[in-house]
Amino acid sequence: MSKDDQILEEFTSKEYEFGWTVDFEADEAPKGLNDDIIRFISAKKEEPQWMLEWRLEAFHAWQKMKEPEWANVHYPKVDFQDLIYYSAPKKKKKVNSLDEVDPEMIATFERLGISLTEQKRLTGVAVDAVIDSVSVATTFKETLGELGIIFCSFSEAVREHPELIKKHMGSVVPANDNYYAALNAAVFSDGSFCFIPKGVRCPMELSTYFRINAANTGQFERTLIVAEEGSYVSYLEGCTAPMRDENQLHAAVVEIKAAKNAEVKYSTVQNWYPGNKEGKGGIYNFVTKRGICEGDHSKISWTQVETGSAVTWKYPSCILKGDYSIGEFYSVAVTNNYQQADTGTKMIHIGKNTKSRIVSKGISAGKSQNSYRGQVHVMKRATNARNFSQCDSLLMGDKCGAHTFPYIDIENQSAQVEHEATTSKIGEDQIFYCQQRGIDAETAVALIVNGYAKEVLKQLPMEFAVEAQKLLALTLEGSVG
Amino acid sequence: MEKIAGQSILNSLETQFEAFEKSLNGQSKSAAHAVRKEAFSSLMNSGFPGPKNEEYKFTNFTRAVEKNFELNGTNADFGLTEAQISATQIEGLDAHKIVFLNGIYSSELSDNIQVEGLKVESLAEGFKANSALAQSNFGTKANFTEDAFVALNTAFSQHGVTIEIADKAVIEKPIVLYFIGDSSTAELSYHIRNIVVAGKFSQATIIEKFDTVGEHKSFTTSVNEISVSDSAHLRFFKIENDTEQAYHISNIHASQGANSNFKAFTFSLNGAMIRNNLNIKLQAEGIETYMNGLYLLDGKTHVDNHTVADHMMPNCYSNELYKGIMDGSSKGVFNGKIFVRPDAQKTNAFQSNKNILISDKATVNTKPQLEIWADDVSCSHGCTTGQLDMDALFYLQARGIQKDKARAILLKAFANDVLETVENEAIKDYLAAIIEKRLEK
Numbered sequence: 001m002s003k004d005d006q007i008l009e010e011f012t013s014k015e016y017e018f019g020w021t022v023d024f025e026a027d028e029a030p031k032g033l034n035d036d037i038i039r040f041i042s043a044k045k046e047e048p049q050w051m052l053e054w055r056l057e058a059f060h061a062w063q064k065m066k067e068p069e070w071a072n073v074h075y076p077k078v079d080f081q082d083l084i085y086y087s088a089p090k091k092k093k094k095v096n097s098l099d100e101v102d103p104e105m106i107a108t109f110e111r112l113g114i115s116l117t118e119q120k121r122l123t124g125v126a127v128d129a130v131i132d133s134v135s136v137a138t139t140f141k142e143t144l145g146e147l148g149i150i151f152c153s154f155s156e157a158v159r160e161h162p163e164l165i166k167k168h169m170g171s172v173v174p175a176n177d178n179y180y181a182a183l184n185a186a187v188f189s190d191g192s193f194c195f196i197p198k199g200v201r202c203p204m205e206l207s208t209y210f211r212i213n214a215a216n217t218g219q220f221e222r223t224l225i226v227a228e229e230g231s232y233v234s235y236l237e238g239c240t241a242p243m244r245d246e247n248q249l250h251a252a253v254v255e256i257k258a259a260k261n262a263e264v265k266y267s268t269v270q271n272w273y274p275g276n277k278e279g280k281g282g283i284y285n286f287v288t289k290r291g292i293c294e295g296d297h298s299k300i301s302w303t304q305v306e307t308g309s310a311v312t313w314k315y316p317s318c319i320l321k322g323d324y325s326i327g328e329f330y331s332v333a334v335t336n337n338y339q340q341a342d343t344g345t346k347m348i349h350i351g352k353n354t355k356s357r358i359v360s361k362g363i364s365a366g367k368s369q370n371s372y373r374g375q376v377h378v379m380k381r382a383t384n385a386r387n388f389s390q391c392d393s394l395l396m397g398d399k400c401g402a403h404t405f406p407y408i409d410i411e412n413q414s415a416q417v418e419h420e421a422t423t424s425k426i427g428e429d430q431i432f433y434c435q436q437r438g439i440d441a442e443t444a445v446a447l448i449v450n451g452y453a454k455e456v457l458k459q460l461p462m463e464f465a466v467e468a469q470k471l472l473a474l475t476l477e478g479s480v481g
Numbered sequence: 482m483e484k485i486a487g488q489s490i491l492n493s494l495e496t497q498f499e500a501f502e503k504s505l506n507g508q509s510k511s512a513a514h515a516v517r518k519e520a521f522s523s524l525m526n527s528g529f530p531g532p533k534n535e536e537y538k539f540t541n542f543t544r545a546v547e548k549n550f551e552l553n554g555t556n557a558d559f560g561l562t563e564a565q566i567s568a569t570q571i572e573g574l575d576a577h578k579i580v581f582l583n584g585i586y587s588s589e590l591s592d593n594i595q596v597e598g599l600k601v602e603s604l605a606e607g608f609k610a611n612s613a614l615a616q617s618n619f620g621t622k623a624n625f626t627e628d629a630f631v632a633l634n635t636a637f638s639q640h641g642v643t644i645e646i647a648d649k650a651v652i653e654k655p656i657v658l659y660f661i662g663d664s665s666t667a668e669l670s671y672h673i674r675n676i677v678v679a680g681k682f683s684q685a686t687i688i689e690k691f692d693t694v695g696e697h698k699s700f701t702t703s704v705n706e707i708s709v710s711d712s713a714h715l716r717f718f719k720i721e722n723d724t725e726q727a728y729h730i731s732n733i734h735a736s737q738g739a740n741s742n743f744k745a746f747t748f749s750l751n752g753a754m755i756r757n758n759l760n761i762k763l764q765a766e767g768i769e770t771y772m773n774g775l776y777l778l779d780g781k782t783h784v785d786n787h788t789v790a791d792h793m794m795p796n797c798y799s800n801e802l803y804k805g806i807m808d809g810s811s812k813g814v815f816n817g818k819i820f821v822r823p824d825a826q827k828t829n830a831f832q833s834n835k836n837i838l839i840s841d842k843a844t845v846n847t848k849p850q851l852e853i854w855a856d857d858v859s860c861s862h863g864c865t866t867g868q869l870d871m872d873a874l875f876y877l878q879a880r881g882i883q884k885d886k887a888r889a890i891l892l893k894a895f896a897n898d899v900l901e902t903v904e905n906e907a908i909k910d911y912l913a914a915i916i917e918k919r920l921e922k
Binding site: 070072186319352380393395396397398400401402403404405406407408409411414415416417418419420421422423424425 | 535539823826836838839840841842843844845846847848849850851852854855856857858859860861862863864865866867868
C-alpha cells in the first residue's frame with residue numbers, strides 16, 4: 001500500500017478533527033466549492049492548521065473577486081460549482097497494455113521519439129519497470145540531497161519544511177493576486193517545491209528527475225522555487241507528449257525567488273489537449289507565473305513552448321528588484337484549429353541597471369487566435385534600465401488572427417526601451433525554394449517554422465529542444481493546403 | 482454594476498440638456514436632434530470613463546473635468562481685442578479663414594469664401610436650414626456608444642462647420658478653422674462638430690486650431706467627421722498650442738474611399754490635458770493613409786494620442802509616425818491600433834512610436850497594438866523610449882558646440898522627422914519656429 005493510500009485509509013477511518021464529518025466514501029470531494037470542501041482537501045492532505053487558514057483566507061478573497069474578462073479569448077464560462085476539487089490520484093483509470101491506448105496517441109509518441117517505457121507511463125499503463133524508475137528517482141534524490149537541495153512535492157514540503165513554505169509561499173504571487181491565483185491558493189492539490197541552498201549549482205536539469213518521477217500532476221498545481229545566494233537551477237515543467245487528462249480547467253501558480261547572484265531558468269513545454277478539429281473540448285490553461293529577482297545580479301529566465309490547450313492564458317513575469325538583475329522571456333506559442341492563446345510577459349524594472357529581454361514568436365494557423373500581451377514597466381528609481389522586446393507573428397491561413405498588445409510604461413528618463421513587432425506569412429518563395437529541392441510543402445513549412453522559432457528553441461534544454469521541434473511540426477500538421 | 486464614473490458631471494448635464502432642447506424650438510424634431518437625444522441617453526446610461534476603463538487607463542479625463550470644472554452650461558461674453566485674436570493665428574499663411582469666438586461662428590471675422598467647388602457653412606445655420614449635408618452626415622462616423630466624450634459632444638452639438646468640396650475641385654489655399662476662446666472672466670466650455678465631405682478627385686488641406694486667452698480653465702471638445710471620397714487627397718492638421726489651463730479632447734473620424742489619400746497631422750505643443758482620438762477606416766481598395774504626430778511637452782502637460790487604422794479592404798497602405806519629447810513632469814500616452822480585417826489581404830501597415838524623456842519626472846505610456854486577421858499582410862510596429870544619444874552629444878561637444886546647444890540640435894533633428902512630412906511651407910515654418918523656441922530655451 002502506497003503512502004498516499006495509507007493516508008487516505010487513516011483519514012477515512014477517523015473523525016474529522018474540526019467538527020465536520022465525511023459521510024461518503026471519500027476518494028473524491030463532492031462537486032462544488034465552499035469552506036467545507038477546502039477543509040476536506042486540507043484534511044485529506046493532513047495539512048497543519050496554518051495551511052488550512054491560508055487556504056480559507058484565499059478562498060474568501062476569491063469569493064469577492066470577479067472573473068477577469070479582459071483577455072482576448074472567448075470560451076464558455078466555467079461553472080466553478082460544477083467541478084470536483086479533489087480526487088485521489090489512485091482513481092486514475094489504469095489501462096493494461098498499450099494496445100488499449102488510442103492508436104493516434106501512440107503514433108504521436110513514436111514520431112516524437114519517446115521511449116516505450118515513458119509512453120506507458122504517460123498513457124497511464126501499469127508499467128512493471130516502475131520499480132526501476134523509482135530507484136532511479138531515489139538515486140537522483142540522494143545526489144540532490146547531498147548538496148542540500150530540496151526537491152519534493154508541495155505536500156511533502158508542507159510537512160517536512162514548514163518554515164520554508166511559511167516564509168516563501170505567497171510572497172511572489174499573493175493568495176489574493178488574481179482570480180485564478182486565489183482559486184489555486186484555496187484548492188491547490190499538489191505541486192513541487194525546490195530549494196537550492198547558498199552557492200550550490202544544481203548538477204542536473206531538474207526536468208530529468210521530473211520526467212521520471214512526476215506523478216500525475218493535478219489540476220491546481222503549485223510550484224515554488226527558492227534559489228539562495230549564488231545558486232543556479234534549471235527547471236523544466238511539462239512534457240512534449242500529449243497528456244491524457246480529464247480536467248477541463250488548469251489554474252496553476254508558479255513562484256520563483258532568486259537571491260543575490262542566483263540564477264533560475266524555468267522552461268515549460270505545454271501540450272495539453274487542444275480540443276478536436278471543430279474546437280470542442282480541450283483544456284483551459286489559466287496560469288499565474290511570477291519570479292522575483294530579489295538580490296543584486298540575480299537572473300530569472302522563462303522559456304515556454306505552448307502548443308496545446310484550447311485556451312491559454314498566462315504571463316510569466318519578472319520583478320527585477322535587485323540592482324543589475326536580469327529578466328528574460330522566450331516564448332513560442334502555436335495555435336491551430338480553434339485554439340486561443342493570450343500570452344506574454346511582464347517585466348517590472350525596480351532596481352538600477354536592470355535588464356530584460358523579451359522574444360515572443362507566435363504562430364497561428366487554422367481558425368485560431370494568438371495574442372501577445374506584455375508589459376514593460378520601468379519604475380522611477382530604475383536608473384539605466386534596459387529592455388528589448390521582439391514579438392513576431394506568423395500567420396498560416398486566412399481564418400486565423402495574430403494580435404499584439406504591448407504596454408510600455410516608462411517613468412525614468414535614463415531607460416532605454418525598444419519594442420518591435422512584425423506580422424507576416426510564410427513566403428511562397430521560401431516554400432517554393434524547398435519544394436524545388438524535393439522537400440514537400442508540409443516539411444518545408446515545418447522547416448521554416450523551426451527556423452523562425454529557433455531563437456527560442458535554443459534556450460530549451462537540449463533533449464527537449466529536439467522534441468519541441470518535432471512537436472511544432474506535429475501541431476501544424478494539415479495547416480498547409 | 483458599480484457606481485458610474487463622472488456622476489456629478491452627469492447631474493449638471495441633465496438640466497443643461499433640457500435647456501438646450503428648449504432653445505432649439507422648431508429643430509427638435511429634426512433627424513439630427515434624434516441623434517443628439519440618443520447620444521445623451523447613451524451617455525446617461527454608461528457614464529464617463531472611470532479609472533479602470535482601458536481606453537482612458539492613463540488619462541483620467543473624467544476626474545480632471547470633475548475636479549476642475551463646474552460646467553454650468555453658459556460662457557461669459559467674448560471680450561478679446563483684435564490684437565489678442567490675431568495673435569492666435571498662423572502668421573504668413575495664405576488661407577481661407579473661418580473664426581469661432583467662444584465656440585460660436587463669427588461671420589465678421591471669417592472670410593467670405595468665394596471659391597468654385599468649395600462650400601463652407603456654419604453648422605448651426607445648416608441645422609436651422611435643415612441642410613441635407615448637415616442632417617445626413619451628423620453622427621455617422623463618430624460612434625457615441627464607444628466613447629462617452631463623443632457622446633457628450635454629440636448631445637450638445639450645435640456649432641461648427643460643414644465643408645463640402647466638389648468632385649475634382651482642387652482647393653489651393655488651406656482652410657483654417659480658428660476656435661478662439663475667452664476665459665478671462667470665467668471658465669469656458671464648448672463643443673464643436675465639423676463635417677467634411679471631400680468629393681471624388683478633389684484636393685484640400687484643413688487646419689483646426691483651438692486657442693484660449695485668459696486665466697481661467699477651459700474645456701473644449703471637437704469632433705470631425707470626414708468623408709474622403711474615391712481618389713480624393715485630403716490633409717488634416719490639428720495644432721494644439723493652447724494655455725496650461727486648456728483641457729481639450731479632439732476627435733477625427735475619417736472614412737476613405739478607393740484610391741484616396743488622407744494625411745492626418747497632430748502637433749501637440751502645449752495644454753493642460755489633451756486627448757486626441759484619430760480613427761480612420763480604410764473602406765475600399767488602393768487607399769493610402771498617413772498619420773503623423775509630434776508631441777513636445779513640458780510642465781504638467783498631459784497628452785494622450787489614441788489612433789486607429791482600420792484596414793477593411795485589400796491592397797491598402799497605412800503609415801504611422803508619432804514622436805514625443807517629454808520634459809518637466811509631463812506625461813505622454815500613445816496607443817496606436819492597427820486592425821487588419823479578414824478581407825484586407827495584401828495590406829501594408831507600418832507604425833512607429835519614438836519617445837525621448839529628458840526629465841526625471843516625465844513619464845510615457847505607450848501601447849502599439851496590432852490586431853490582424855488576414856494572413857497575406859506585411860505589418861510591423863516599432864517603439865522606442867530612451868534619452869538622447871550620449872555619443873552624438875559628445876560628438877557635437879567635441880566640435881565646440883555647447884552642451885545646451887548640442888542638445889537642442891539633437892532634439893530638433895529628432896522632431897524634424899515629423900515636421901518634414903508637412904508639405905505646406907508656411908505651416909512648417911510656423912511650427913518649426915515654435916519648436917525651435919521651445920527647445921532652445
